[in-house]
Amino acid sequence: MRKERLETPGDPVKLWAILYEPALRYVVGDPDLMRAQYEEITRLSMFDHVTVQVLPQSVRGYLALGDFSVLGLGDTLPATVQVDNAGAGMSMTDKPRDVGRFTRMFEALSRSALPAESTPDFLQQLTREVLST
Template identity: 25%
Template sequence: MDGVRIIDAMKATSSTPRARALAAGLREVREAHGVGLRQLARILGFAPQVLSLWEKGLRLPSVADVALILGFFKVRGEKQKHFLELARTARDPDWVSTGSPEIPEPLSGLLECERAATSVTNWALGIIPGLLQTADYARALLSNSNLTVAQADARLAVRLGRQKILTRPEPIRLSVVLYEAAFREPVGDEDIMSDQYDHLLAMSRLPNVSLRILPSGQGYHPGLLGSFLLYDYEDLPPIAFLENYSGSVFLSEREHISAYRQLAKMVSGNALSEEASRELIAEVTRQPEA
């Protein structure tokens, strides 16, 4: 029986967004209970290397195996339903999810995308990207998002936690093209914006961060249809992430990735250089109050 379980568990996965969300969720549940990977594998009769592949999103567990893990940790209710739905649909290439007042459902997928990525490409149309926001700027955004204080605090903690991928020992490479109108849009008071501009300047000088501004007033281009992020990996297929007010979309099919790469190349080709972008940010910080 154990041999059959190992064979089934070793079926390859395309590392879809849902598969990565499932992998991250299973790992988080185990770590939250203070149980080691080998310990759990021994208790449930899995090969440790198989459980490790599941938690990395490189192989897919069966729905029954996911149910067994959830049962061991007494995961019930909506969280159990969420994990089982991910397990049933893990091979689907794309993922459209409706938002909610709580932490959005696909957040574990987004965190896993960023945790494992080697590089992130971000076209930011409406606001300064979350990976480059100060705590006060992010809090000002969240306070105007119809959230309770508890919900806003929870999202703020997650957003600030995400930023560690830029300064960890082996940081990701982040390439941002920021629309000038978003860069200039006031969020909060003047002190918040002043600190945010200073933070952008500091982050733009990191060797793994490229920040360029696309001037507004150039007429229509496809980038005006919405922001997006592209995640690239050393050994896994790339993923595109799109977010709007009421939902999020993860895309992994080749034609979608190709389309967003072309769009990223287009907006990058029209953006200011890194040095000119820093000069523009510094100029704005020096502007006298009206």
């Protein structure tokens, strides 16, 4: 259901995702499934309202210790942060100090990641690597 919201005509959800390279390299299923996943990420990254960046494993910049999302919920609700914890736990906060800290973390990750326009080429290279194994 979440993916469909990205494709809703007239009112799509905006998404900016930063994917860590090892997560993209972790093989789930067979090569055909991996290729399909890379192709779908590439397809979605072509939408004007979707930004996908890859954070290389060799990054020398900032690296987050866990998964988090900064949620802009429109003009009527405060920005909120969702933090995913080990063991399938999750916490959320809309405290301005916490939102500010995670927003700065996201900006640092974005600066360390490859530019969004490099994502399709990076995923194409991963596809070639997966198919050659």
